Amino acid sequence: MTKKLPLSLQDSLFVGFCATLLVALTSMLRLKLGISGHSMFLMSFFYLICYGALGRFGSMTACGAIAGLVAMALGVGKGGPMILLKFVLPAIGMELIALLLPLSLALHWRCVILGIAGCIAWAGKVALTNILAGMELDVVLIQWGMSVLKGGFFATLGALLVPPVLTRLKAHDLLHRDKF
Amino acid sequence: MWVSCRRSRQRIRGHWSRERRETAICSLALLFVCVLSACAFVLPAYLLLPLAGLNGLLVIHGLLRRGSIWGVLKLGLVQLSITLSLYLILYGAAHLAQGAIVVARIILATIPGWWLCITIPPERIGEVLSTFLPTKWAFVVAASLSLLPYMADEIREIYHIQCLRGARITPRALRNPRNWAELVYCVLFPVLIQLLKLSRQMAIAAQSRHFGLNQRPTHWHSPRDNND
Amino acid sequence: MTLLELKGVSFNYGSQLPTVLQEVNLSIGSGQCHCVSGPTGSGKSSLLNLLAGVLNRPHEGEIWRNPKLVTGLVMQDPQIQLIRQTVGAEVAFALENLGIPAEQMLPKVQLALRRVGLYLRLDTPVNTLSLGQKYRLMIAAQLVCEPHLLLLDEPWAQLDDHGVSELLIVLRNLIQEGMALVLVEHNASAFSDIIQYYWQLETGKLSEGTYTVKDAPSDESPIWRSQFNHLGKVLVSAESFDFGFDGSSVLFACPQGFQLRAGEIVALVGDNGSGKTSLLKTIAGVLSLRQRLPLKVLGRRPKLGIYGAELGLLMQRPSRQLFETSVLAEMQFSLKRFELPKTRASQMLDELQLSDLAELSPHKLSYGQQHLIALASLACLCPKVLLLDDPLAGMDKDYHGKVWHLLQSLSSQGTAILLTSHRHIEHRAVSRQLSLRNGQLTEDPMEMEARYVG
Numbered sequence: 001m002t003k004k005l006p007l008s009l010q011d012s013l014f015v016g017f018c019a020t021l022l023v024a025l026t027s028m029l030r031l032k033l034g035i036s037g038h039s040m041f042l043m044s045f046f047y048l049i050c051y052g053a054l055g056r057f058g059s060m061t062a063c064g065a066i067a068g069l070v071a072m073a074l075g076v077g078k079g080g081p082m083i084l085l086k087f088v089l090p091a092i093g094m095e096l097i098a099l100l101l102p103l104s105l106a107l108h109w110r111c112v113i114l115g116i117a118g119c120i121a122w123a124g125k126v127a128l129t130n131i132l133a134g135m136e137l138d139v140v141l142i143q144w145g146m147s148v149l150k151g152g153f154f155a156t157l158g159a160l161l162v163p164p165v166l167t168r169l170k171a172h173d174l175l176h177r178d179k180f
Numbered sequence: 181m182w183v184s185c186r187r188s189r190q191r192i193r194g195h196w197s198r199e200r201r202e203t204a205i206c207s208l209a210l211l212f213v214c215v216l217s218a219c220a221f222v223l224p225a226y227l228l229l230p231l232a233g234l235n236g237l238l239v240i241h242g243l244l245r246r247g248s249i250w251g252v253l254k255l256g257l258v259q260l261s262i263t264l265s266l267y268l269i270l271y272g273a274a275h276l277a278q279g280a281i282v283v284a285r286i287i288l289a290t291i292p293g294w295w296l297c298i299t300i301p302p303e304r305i306g307e308v309l310s311t312f313l314p315t316k317w318a319f320v321v322a323a324s325l326s327l328l329p330y331m332a333d334e335i336r337e338i339y340h341i342q343c344l345r346g347a348r349i350t351p352r353a354l355r356n357p358r359n360w361a362e363l364v365y366c367v368l369f370p371v372l373i374q375l376l377k378l379s380r381q382m383a384i385a386a387q388s389r390h391f392g393l394n395q396r397p398t399h400w401h402s403p404r405d406n407n408d
Numbered sequence: 409m410t411l412l413e414l415k416g417v418s419f420n421y422g423s424q425l426p427t428v429l430q431e432v433n434l435s436i437g438s439g440q441c442h443c444v445s446g447p448t449g450s451g452k453s454s455l456l457n458l459l460a461g462v463l464n465r466p467h468e469g470e471i472w473r474n475p476k477l478v479t480g481l482v483m484q485d486p487q488i489q490l491i492r493q494t495v496g497a498e499v500a501f502a503l504e505n506l507g508i509p510a511e512q513m514l515p516k517v518q519l520a521l522r523r524v525g526l527y528l529r530l531d532t533p534v535n536t537l538s539l540g541q542k543y544r545l546m547i548a549a550q551l552v553c554e555p556h557l558l559l560l561d562e563p564w565a566q567l568d569d570h571g572v573s574e575l576l577i578v579l580r581n582l583i584q585e586g587m588a589l590v591l592v593e594h595n596a597s598a599f600s601d602i603i604q605y606y607w608q609l610e611t612g613k614l615s616e617g618t619y620t621v622k623d624a625p626s627d628e629s630p631i632w633r634s635q636f637n638h639l640g641k642v643l644v645s646a647e648s649f650d651f652g653f654d655g656s657s658v659l660f661a662c663p664q665g666f667q668l669r670a671g672e673i674v675a676l677v678g679d680n681g682s683g684k685t686s687l688l689k690t691i692a693g694v695l696s697l698r699q700r701l702p703l704k705v706l707g708r709r710p711k712l713g714i715y716g717a718e719l720g721l722l723m724q725r726p727s728r729q730l731f732e733t734s735v736l737a738e739m740q741f742s743l744k745r746f747e748l749p750k751t752r753a754s755q756m757l758d759e760l761q762l763s764d765l766a767e768l769s770p771h772k773l774s775y776g777q778q779h780l781i782a783l784a785s786l787a788c789l790c791p792k793v794l795l796l797d798d799p800l801a802g803m804d805k806d807y808h809g810k811v812w813h814l815l816q817s818l819s820s821q822g823t824a825i826l827l828t829s830h831r832h833i834e835h836r837a838v839s840r841q842l843s844l845r846n847g848q849l850t851e852d853p854m855e856m857e858a859r860y861v862g
Contacts, residue, residue: 009316009386013379016320020328021335021371045364049372062317069309069321074328075297082217082293132221133285136278139266157357161364165372168733172771174373323491330487334728340694341729343713344721345785346745350713366741369731373771381488384462388481389502389549400500400517401510402531 007062011054019066022046023087027076040090040122041154043067044115047091048159051098051114052107052166053175060098064091085125093121107163115159116152123147203311206304213292220288225281228288235288238295247298256287315397323382335371342366411477411557411588412436412459417469418612419458428454430612431469438556441579441589445596445619446609447804449775452592455609456481456559459590479557480550484566486542489549495521495537496530499549506553520552521545524578539680540571544578557588564598565802568679568830572598594619594802643793643824644668644691647702651683651690651849654698659683662849665702666842668793668824673815673837676828677852678844684828685724687849688795691826692721706792717746720791724798726782730770735762738770739785752788759817760784760810776807780814787814794818796827812837 007015026039043064050059068084076083097117101110127144131137169175219231239249260283267279296305310318343349347366348359386392413436419429428451436442436459446452457463460481461473483489492498499517508516517530524544528537537545543563550558563575580602583589591599596606596618608619647665652658660683668674678684689695691703693710703710706718732738739753757763760780765773770781783799799811816837819825827833832841841852 008383009392010379010383012316012320013323013382014375016317016324017327017331017375017379018372020324021331021375024328024332024335045368053372053376066317066321066324069313070324072297072305072309073321073325082290129286129289130282133282133289134221134278135263135282136267136271136275138270139263139279142266143262157360161361165364165369168369168731169372169376171733172769174376174771326491326493327487337723338728340689340712341721341723344692344694344719345729345742346716347741348745366729366731370728374728378488381483381485382491384457384481385483385489386491387462388460388479388483390505390553391501393505394507396507397504398507398510398513400497400504400513402494402496403514 007056015050015059015063016066018046018050019063020070022067023071023076038154040119040151041158043090044118044155045158045162047094048111048114048162052162060091060095064088089125090118090122094118111159111162112156115155119148119151119155122151203308206300206308209296209300213296216292217289220285228284231288235291238291242295242298245298252290252294259283259286334374338370339367410435410437411474413472415470417467417471419467421465427612432614436588438588439583439586440604441583441602442605443596443603444592444607444609450609451612452609453561456561456592460559478553478555479559480555481559482546482550484561486546489546490534493533495528495532495534495545498534498545499552502549502553516552520548523551524548540567540574543567560591562593564593564595576601641670642667643670644705649701660844660847660849668826670822670824671819672839673819673825675833675838675841676826677832677841680830682844684844685797688797692719692795717748717789718792720786720789721795722783722786722799727778729782730778734767735770735781736766738781739788742785742789756784756788776804780807780810787818791823794823794825798829799827
């Protein structure tokens with residue numbers, strides 16, 4: 001499934017649209033629900049959709065990078081370059097783990113593992129900030145653990161919803177990209 | 181005729197440099213913000229007070245420009261309460277000051293970014309960042325941003341259509357996580373299908389206008405004169 | 409001079425998928441205007457994409473292109489094609505991609521805009537233009553590369569009559585200048601003034617002639633007579649009101665109010681952007697304005713979701729709502745949610761003679777079939793009020809008949825139906841017509857001259 005070819009313009013646009021949708025929904029849900037950790041639900045869902053629909057190496061990282069740029073351009077969140085890291089780091093984490101996963105593993109399991117990997121990377125960004133700020137390691141680890149638990153629930157939920165969506169897209173012949 | 185040619189050339193040059201000036205200011209502001217955020221982590225504790233003073237000026241400037249600092253304050257309060265509680269439990273009251281300094285650093289790293297988004301229009305930031313991107317990705321970012329209102333309308337419309345069809349996706353129904361799957365199947369899934377179609381059609385539209393032919397496309401400069 | 413020639417060209421999107429074009433022969437020379445008509449989804453857009461040379465899949469047969477040929481392709485949806493914020497930047501996009509130096513762009517952009525009759529400042533924001541202006545802007549964005557052949561994808565469907573007449577002037581001038589035009593159109597008669605060669609595309613085969621759609625029913629279809637005593641009961645009523653979005657000026661006024669009675673089919677006709685869709689959404693409770701309208705639907709003020717199965721709204725491009733794995737499941741979805749008998753779905757499919765589609769994926773259906781299934785899934789709820797936004801857009805003749813059959817059967821059971829269109833609807837089943845013209849919503853006497861809906 002992972003091919004090392006550059007993304008075509010059509011695939012790149014799909015990645016960009018998914019990323020923009022991710023950012024839009026993240027900011028809408030933040031305003032309506034106010035639950036933290038829900039962003040992991042959306043991130044794991046959309047990154048895994050790009051992974052499954054396009055099957056190209058780099059599609060998740062591209063999605064994360066575009067999401068970060070779009071979030072900066074839209075002024076989502078507290079602003080600043082931090083938001084770029086918030087979207088990119090989970091994507092990079094998921095991309096690296098995806099390289100290691102055997103393709104023979106069932107799609108469900110791959111998605112869940114990647115979702116959790118993304119969550120760990122996401123929590124890691126917060127941990128990194130805390131370490132740079134001089135926080136004691138114990139406190140960092142506890143906060144990291146709390147983030148992983150919070151985000152892990154949502155990330156797994158998002159990841160579990162991806163295989164049925166991908167299966168439907170394939171069954172309806174919608175992933176036959178040229179059809180559109 | 182020569183005079184009018186020279187005048188119009190000067191006018192064009194004047195307009196170009198205004199755009200270039202704005203881009204330069206935006207790039208400098210980005211750099212300034214990155215440096216300031218980095219200082220919050222790197223500077224020793226005794227220099228944090230002057231840094232806080234500088235950040236205070238940024239906050240005043242941001243508030244004068246009608247920005248809302250509530251988000252940053254909320255983040256700070258949440259982080260302060262969690263961190264101080266943990267420091268109290270693990271290390272005792274003597275180390276609370278240390279915990280407070282840690283949180284102060286985090287807030288001081290966040291304020292410059294907040295200020296940036298208020299002072300510089302977001303599209304400018306997007307433009308500046310896009311100059312570092314390869315052509316294809318700069319186009320993708322621009323296209324995604326310009327399509328965002330349309331995408332938002334599509335999601336809203338599909339959501340309303342499915343609500344009317346009886347789908348359990350009203351805000352009240354969504355409090356139950358079991359209904360989130362319904363949201364994904366009847367709203368996100370059709371939206372994804374639309375995105376697949378859009379990306380295909382937009383790629384064709386761009387290619388029909390020779391996108392991708394040149395590695396280095398040129399750039400249009402808008403003259404702010406009347407079209408004659 | 410011959411610009412392009414197709415000889416025995418066949419094409420599909422994948423070996424498992426149906427053939428889109430079969431043995432197509434076509435020759436295009438400069439100054440010629442060709443029109444290819446056919447039902448929606450018959451492959452007209454694919455043919456255009458093939459002519460423009462933007463399809464990536466291989467094809468069978470021969471395509472000869474004049475070595476100097478430059479083509480311009482104007483697609484249907486302005487959303488896809490308009491990517492810059494200002495008029496000047498939009499037209500200049502193609503020049504940027506060709507690497508034309510910035511100093512040389514201005515005269516080319518100005519010339520292109522002049523050729524389409526758009527006399528606007530170059531920094532005019534694109535989102536302030538009317539649909540007709542946007543369409544001409546898209547043409548200008550292609551003309552800037554000085555193409556020899558211009559390909560237009562279904563311009564009529566999105567333009568109102570004013571937009572079409574402006575477009576005709578532009579196209580006539582382009583043909584006189586020697587440009588070749590290929591139009592694909594659902595309704596060729598709108599451009600009959602300029603078309604020289606008529607083609608029709610049906611089941612992948614291109615032949616001479618025009619594909620037409622008539623909406624007048626054939627003699628066999630009966631006029632449904634009302635059988636129920638609740639016919640005539642007012643289901644939707646509005647007193648006089650002014651309609652405008654929050655924070656904007658009034659879009660239209662309805663000085664006499666309006667009513668919808670059980671069992672009648674009312675057409676609401678108005679130009680694009682006049683407010684027809686917004687009015688439908690307000691009636692359904694989807695759009696809520698701060699300034700509440702004096703509107704009562706089924707005895708209550710409209711709010712999203714309060715009517716359940718009693719109110720149905722079919723918005724434009726209804727294929728968007730399809731998500732289930734099979735057509736039957738799609739039709740049963742609402743029945744399940746509203747706890748109505750699921751057998752209604754298969755009964756409806758039988759009635760529409762579409763039972764063989766029951767197990768297919770909704771996304772593998774043709775455009776017309778998808779449209780009809782979306783409407784049928786609403787119809788099997790037997791709603792009391794049915795609101796349809798431009799339900800006949802892009803329908804081919806087979807599905808026209810089925811749609812009217814369905815609407816008439818519903819209205820005979822007491823459903824009040826309100827459907828919108830940007831053109832007059834000439835059909836016996838329509839009992840009244842409301843028109844949104846010049847900012848006023850009023851009732852129209854029915855017009856007797858025959859006008860076709862595409």
